[in-house]
Amino acid sequence: MIIVLDSGPLGLLSNPTPRGSGRDAWEWVRAHASAGADVVLPEIADYEVRRELVRSGRAAGVTRLDELCAGLNYAPLSTPVMRDAASLWAEARNRGYPTAHQAALDGDVLLAAQARSVATADPARLVVVATTNVAHLERFVDAKHWTDI
Secondary structure (H helix, E strand, O other): OEEEEOHHHHHHHOOOOOOOHHHHHHHHHHHHHHOOOEEEEEHHHHHHHHHHHHHOOOHHHHHHHHHHHHHOEEEOOOHHHHHHHHHHHHHHHHOOOOOOOOOOOOHHHHHHHHHHHHHHHOOOOOEEEEEOOHHHHOOOOOEEEHHHO
16 A cells, blocks of 8 residues: 555654654554555645645754655655646536635645545555545545544
């Protein structure tokens, strides 16, 4: 299995002093990694978590996020991913199911495109997005609340 992290679980993991759900997220990642799952940190999730950590002056959280980027399988954005995201965005709009305001960058379609890229690179493995926002993502990819994986 390949688990692609959304910003919700990643935000929990970036807490430098994990307690409660942050601690649960660390135990969850360790358990899946020990069972052989690959955990992927997509660049769009890094961006979404990092911008808030920087805005709020939480340097220890940024450091923890940097450690996660170095320790997990980091999936950078690429031109093919951006083009797939544009197609997903247009498809959702044309079907009447937008996932964000029309002028928004729409991180959900970017995340979905990154997950699709991971799945294309390793088609023999199940790829699932671990999220706290299943509704927007399950239109495009296999997505589950992180605690349900």
